[in-house]
Amino acid sequence: MNRFAEWLATTPPSVYIQNHNDWIIPLIQSIHIVGIAVVLGSVLMINLRILGWAGMDQTLRQTSSRFAPWVTSALYLLLATGILMVIGEPVRELVTFSFWLKMLLVALSTLIAVSFQRKLRADRQPVKWLALATFLIWACIIILGRLIAYDHVWGSWSPATKA
Amino acid sequence: MNIAAFLKALEATAVATKIRESLYVFPFLESTHVIGLALVFGTIAIIDLRLIGLASSQRSFKRIYSDILKWTWAAFALTALTGALMFITNATVYYHNFYFRAKMLLLVLAGINMGVFELTLGRKVESWDKSPSAPPLGRAVGVLSIALWIAVIFMGRLIGFTTTRAAVAAPPSNSVNFDDFLNAPGPPPPKK
Numbered sequence: 001m002n003r004f005a006e007w008l009a010t011t012p013p014s015v016y017i018q019n020h021n022d023w024i025i026p027l028i029q030s031i032h033i034v035g036i037a038v039v040l041g042s043v044l045m046i047n048l049r050i051l052g053w054a055g056m057d058q059t060l061r062q063t064s065s066r067f068a069p070w071v072t073s074a075l076y077l078l079l080a081t082g083i084l085m086v087i088g089e090p091v092r093e094l095v096t097f098s099f100w101l102k103m104l105l106v107a108l109s110t111l112i113a114v115s116f117q118r119k120l121r122a123d124r125q126p127v128k129w130l131a132l133a134t135f136l137i138w139a140c141i142i143i144l145g146r147l148i149a150y151d152h153v154w155g156s157w158s159p160a161t162k163a
Numbered sequence: 164m165n166i167a168a169f170l171k172a173l174e175a176t177a178v179a180t181k182i183r184e185s186l187y188v189f190p191f192l193e194s195t196h197v198i199g200l201a202l203v204f205g206t207i208a209i210i211d212l213r214l215i216g217l218a219s220s221q222r223s224f225k226r227i228y229s230d231i232l233k234w235t236w237a238a239f240a241l242t243a244l245t246g247a248l249m250f251i252t253n254a255t256v257y258y259h260n261f262y263f264r265a266k267m268l269l270l271v272l273a274g275i276n277m278g279v280f281e282l283t284l285g286r287k288v289e290s291w292d293k294s295p296s297a298p299p300l301g302r303a304v305g306v307l308s309i310a311l312w313i314a315v316i317f318m319g320r321l322i323g324f325t326t327t328r329a330a331v332a333a334p335p336s337n338s339v340n341f342d343d344f345l346n347a348p349g350p351p352p353p354k355k
Binding site: 022026029030038039040057066142150 | 189316317
């Protein structure tokens, strides 16, 4: 992975981003944060509907279909900006414990969301606590995303401290 | 007390010192700040898109507004608190940072934008509550709100790129990290 990251850092798109680091990286990160906001806001609204704290004039199904397309689009935006960040700073991203744990949680939350949608469409009662867990998982995803910059907090678990 | 002394006093508070000396607290504050601002933007965008008529246009505006805005404010409180705690760790540097000032200005503008809405269309919601989009002023407020909040996020990120964390009195290598929870030997000092 180390070697791959170092190779990636020598490719033209990576070099381009590194040379325009002053504004490209903060710009991509900001777009990434906007995408996160769309996902987290949507997950919050679905959770509030499940708990009966908001949107009670709509069914859970209506609430879910209101937000699902926005979440899907935001996830593609997050994937695209995320890939650009990896290309721009491969070693900083890939050689961290936080990044890989984050990817694991992203995969987990996507699986949960897909199964939640399937059950809802099949008119079966979805497992509600899983939807609630999604919010917590997303909070952890955000924390881990920030911790990529502070990977040394993991001590010897962080490959960055060995480098 | 002049402003420079006030900023120095903020930096010298026990809370600010504790945050600076910890390896964990600043990243934790930053993460919580991101969670808070994601909720602020994520929820306020729902209201703005309803104003513009791009989403939830069949639902009553009042209903959406009263359902959501309290969560926006709760998230804003969390974001402001974590922001303030980060500010005091390095108050002088942030205070003089261009992007910090721009961000505060944009926040004020977002507040004024909201105030304008509350004092005009907000007072006669009944007359347009069920229409798929707000009157022109409301649509303008919605567009402006989304633009201002995105700009706030961008400025916030630029602050992180143009300021360095305050130098700590005790190097972070002396403080605990994840290894200490697992009784592993101490780590090498973190890289800059």
